[in-house]
Amino acid sequence: xxxxEECEAAIRNLSSRVAELDEHSRRKHLVERSISVAVPDxxxxxxxxxxxxxxxxxxxxxxxxxSPPAQVRITVSSTDLVALSEERLDPRKAVLTGRVRLDASFxxxxxxxxxx
Numbered sequence: 001x002x003x004x005e006e007c008e009a010a011i012r013n014l015s016s017r018v019a020e021l022d023e024h025s026r027r028k029h030l031v032e033r034s035i036s037v038a039v040p041d042x043x044x045x046x047x048x049x050x051x052x053x054x055x056x057x058x059x060x061x062x063x064x065x066x067s068p069p070a071q072v073r074i075t076v077s078s079t080d081l082v083a084l085s086e087e088r089l090d091p092r093k094a095v096l097t098g099r100v101r102l103d104a105s106f107x108x109x110x111x112x113x114x115x116x
Contacts, residue, residue: 001041001042001077001078001079002078002079002081002082003042003078004042004044004060006078006082007039007042007044007046007078007081007082008046008058008060009082009085010081010082010084010085010086011037011046011048011055011058011081011085012055013085013086014055014084014085015054015055015056015058016054017085018030018050018053018054018055019053019054023052026052027052029111030050030051030052030111031108031111032049032050032051032052033049033050033070033071033072033108034047034048034049034050034070034071034072035047035048035049035050035055035070035071035072035073035074036048036067036069036070036072036073036074037074037075037076037081038063038073038074038075038076039063039075039076039077039078039081040063040075040077041077041078041079042078043062043063043064044060044061044062044063045060045061045062045063045065045067046058046059046060047059047060047061047067047070050072071104071105071108072102072103072104072108073102073103073104074100074101074102074103075100075101075103076094076099076100076101077099080094080099080100084100
């Protein structure tokens with residue numbers, strides 16, 4: 001299990017990777033969305049906005065504190081979140097094997113699939 005700080009660093013790393021995509025790909029596949037990343041082993045949720053510039057407005061809350069549902073909801077262990085951000089875990093394989101759970105509209109899932 002990793003720490004909340006390591007998970008926050010992983011989210012910053014993922015945001016940097018989004019920002020490094022060419023502008024055409026970002027405009028084509030990224031639509032501003034609210035995202036929540038639930039990390040059950042740490043009992044926290046990271047709430048943020050995904051924009052064409054990356055991730056913004058990231059906040060952390062206790063998993064028991066309710067919040068309006070995000071448009072894209074991700075559930076992942078802290079260790080897998082860090083592994084994803086460091087590209088040690090393939091996102092497609094993680095979703096297919098149940099290590100990462102995605103709850104989003106079909107359109108959002110198709111957009112994310114093109115980015116991974």
